[in-house]
Amino acid sequence: MPRIIKRPLAETDLIDIWLFITEDSVINADAYLRRIEQLFRVLADQPLMGQNRTEIADSIKSFPIESHVIFYYALDDGIDIVRVLHGARDIEAVFYNKRISHFKDKLSGDGLR
Template identity: 45%
Template sequence: MSRVRFTPEARTDLHDIWDYIARDTVDSASRFTDTIEEKCRLLGASPEMGRGRPELAPDLRSFPVGNYVIFYRPVRGGVEVVRVLSAARDIPSLF
């Protein structure tokens, strides 16, 4: 079974995404964060799915989900989710 580990920053990102979307509708916020977590599990099973992002950090990969991007590193037996950020953010400044 593949493993998905979230850094504290990634957990905070997911919480912030939920809070932002929940201002309009709690159900949509829960569905969207569930979708992100589902994609993370998929990445855990197939870490090479995402695009390599060596310009941001060694071994970093990314995978888009809607207007957000999951940033992760392949690790033994799965992935470590480093951040989950809006694609509209200044991403290089956050790495």
């Protein structure tokens, strides 16, 4: 069975999506998250089916689901999910700001382990 890795920001994205939809309907929120999880399994089985997004990062791929976009890396044995973002967001800015934050952490020593 293929691996599905969800990074912490992706987990947070999923929680935020669920919370937003629950403002209207818990049933709809649960159903939407199930559809996203089902797509994770499809992508894990066929990780190369996403679109290459080299403008964001080397090797990252994306695949849309309804109003959201899944960003992930293809692995030999599955996928590594980086983010699940609303398609209306400025995606490049989200990833650019994350890279700047990571760089600042490295300079301050916070990002070193």
